[in-house]
Amino acid sequence: MNTTKFDSPPDLRAGPQRSLLIVGGGIAGLELATALGRWRRRLGARAANVPDITLVDRDFAHVWKPMLHTIAAGTRDIHQQQTSYIAQARAAGFRYEPGELCGVHRGSRIAHLAAMHAEDGRLLIPARRLHYDTLIVAVGSRANDFGTPGVAAHCHTIDSRQQADAFGQEVRLRLLQCMAHGGVPGVPGTLSIAIVGGGATGVELAAELTGLAASAEAYGAHGLATRVRITLIESAPRLLAAFPQDISSGVQARLEALGVRVRTATRVAAATTNGFLLADGSEVGASLRVWAAGVKAPDFLAGLDGLETNRSHQLLVRPSLQTTLDDHIYAVGDCCSLVYASADRPLPPTAQVAHQQAQHLIRHLPAALLSGATVPDFRHTDMGALVSLGDYDAFGALGKTGLFKGVTFKGRLAQYSHEWLYRSHQARLHGFWRGSLLWFVDMLNSRLRATIRLD
Structure with missing residues (x-):
C-alpha cells in the first residue's frame, strides 16, 4: 500500500461547503456518520457552517465486528446481518465513497484514496483525492x-x-x-x-x-x-x-x-x-x-504525513481524541492509542471503547464544527466484558465502577446481555422501530430457516 508523504499540495475541491470526512465504516465510523448525517439533515444542508458528511470505506457493507466469528462459522447469514453503506447513507443523510485511505496531505487537508481493483485485476475506481476540513480516522484493526x-x-x-x-x-x-x-x-x-x-x-x-x-x-x-x-x-x-x-x-x-x-x-x-x-x-x-x-492498526497509518504512531501503528491521540500533531484529525476505535496520565497502558481495542468514543464525538463535535468550541476530554467507563459460546453458554463480568463492580455471571443473563449489545447497535443505526423490526425478522428466521448456512 502507498504510504508516501505528499509534499506538494494538489488542487482543492471547488466550492465553499465545508467537509467532514470519516474514514472507516466499522462500529465507531458508521455510528458517527449516521448520527452526524441526521444532525446535518435536521439543521438543513444549507445552514451556515454545517459540513458535508462523507464516509469512506473499501467495503460496501457493514457487519458488527463482534459478530464476524458467527459469519465465519456459518451460524449466521451474512446477507441478513449486514448493512449496506449506500442504503444507510441515503437513510441517514451522509454521502458514501468506496475507497481506501492511503495518505493525507495535512497542509492542504487532502485525503488520498487508493485505486480499487477487481479480483481479476481490472481497475474499478481510479485513485482520487478528497478535501476535508475535519478528518476522523476509524479504520479499525486487524490480527497481528x-x-x-x-x-x-x-x-x-x-x-x-x-x-x-x-x-x-x-x-x-x-x-x-x-x-x-x-x-x-x-x-x-x-x-x-x-x-x-x-x-x-x-x-x-x-x-x-x-x-x-x-x-x-x-x-x-x-x-x-x-x-x-x-x-x-x-x-x-x-x-x-x-x-x-x-x-x-x-x-x-x-x-x-x-x-x-x-x-x-x-x-x-x-x-x-x-x-x-x-x-x-x-x-x-x-x-x-x-x-x-x-491486534494492530493498518500499516499505512505509520506513514500518514508524520502523525505520531506506536509500535502497533495506532495513531496517538490526546484525551480530546485529536491526534497529537493535528487538531483537524481525530482518531477513534482500534486504530487509536489513548493513554491517560494516570494509567500505564492505553485503552483496550474493544468494541465498547470504540462505541463510547463515537458517542463522545457525536455529543461534542457538532458544537466544534459550528462555533469552534473545544471538544472536551473523553472519559472511558469500564462497563465490563462479555464472551459468548454460541448456544452453549455465555460469561460476563461487570466493570470496575458501580455497586456490583467486578461481579461475574454466566448463562442466560450473559447470553441476553450479549444479544442486547448487538440490538442496541442496530437501533443506533436504524432507529428504534426499524431496529426492533430487524430483531423481529431475525426471530422469525430462526424459526423458519436452517440454523446454519447450507449453501
Whole structure:
C-alpha cells in the first residue's frame, strides 16, 4: 500500500461547503456518520457552517465486528446481518465513497484514496483525492502475526466481512469433503481446525465451529461431529487474559467439554501447510488454520504525513481524541492509542471503547464544527466484558465502577446481555422501530430457516 508523504499540495475541491470526512465504516465510523448525517439533515444542508458528511470505506457493507466469528462459522447469514453503506447513507443523510485511505496531505487537508481493483485485476475506481476540513480516522484493526513465519501465506484471518465470509465458504467445502469420504479420525474424511489466539475472537469461533458441526449432523451429516477436530492455542497461561480468572477457567472447561482441545502457555513459531510448528519443536496438525492473536492498526497509518504512531501503528491521540500533531484529525476505535496520565497502558481495542468514543464525538463535535468550541476530554467507563459460546453458554463480568463492580455471571443473563449489545447497535443505526423490526425478522428466521448456512 502507498504510504508516501505528499509534499506538494494538489488542487482543492471547488466550492465553499465545508467537509467532514470519516474514514472507516466499522462500529465507531458508521455510528458517527449516521448520527452526524441526521444532525446535518435536521439543521438543513444549507445552514451556515454545517459540513458535508462523507464516509469512506473499501467495503460496501457493514457487519458488527463482534459478530464476524458467527459469519465465519456459518451460524449466521451474512446477507441478513449486514448493512449496506449506500442504503444507510441515503437513510441517514451522509454521502458514501468506496475507497481506501492511503495518505493525507495535512497542509492542504487532502485525503488520498487508493485505486480499487477487481479480483481479476481490472481497475474499478481510479485513485482520487478528497478535501476535508475535519478528518476522523476509524479504520479499525486487524490480527497481528508478530512477524511469525508462514502466517500470511497459510492462515485465515477474520478481521473483515469478506475474510469471515471467505473462511465460512472454505469450512463448508471441507465439511462437504468429510461427508463425501465418510471417513473416521485419521483418514482424509477428518477436518482439523487450529485457531491461534485465546482472546474473545478465538474462543467464540471455536464454540461456533463446534455448533456448526453439531447442527450439520442434525441435518443428516451422520458422524460429522466426531470427524471435526478443533484446537485452540494460546501463548498466555490462560484463555481470556483480560477477563477474571473464574471466567477463564469456566470458558476453558466448557470448551473442553464440547470437545475443543485447548493448549495454553503454547507459543507458535511458524505456520506451515500442515499446521503450526511450536516453539518446543512439536507440531499441531491442521488442515485449516486461523490466526486470531494480537491486534494492530493498518500499516499505512505509520506513514500518514508524520502523525505520531506506536509500535502497533495506532495513531496517538490526546484525551480530546485529536491526534497529537493535528487538531483537524481525530482518531477513534482500534486504530487509536489513548493513554491517560494516570494509567500505564492505553485503552483496550474493544468494541465498547470504540462505541463510547463515537458517542463522545457525536455529543461534542457538532458544537466544534459550528462555533469552534473545544471538544472536551473523553472519559472511558469500564462497563465490563462479555464472551459468548454460541448456544452453549455465555460469561460476563461487570466493570470496575458501580455497586456490583467486578461481579461475574454466566448463562442466560450473559447470553441476553450479549444479544442486547448487538440490538442496541442496530437501533443506533436504524432507529428504534426499524431496529426492533430487524430483531423481529431475525426471530422469525430462526424459526423458519436452517440454523446454519447450507449453501
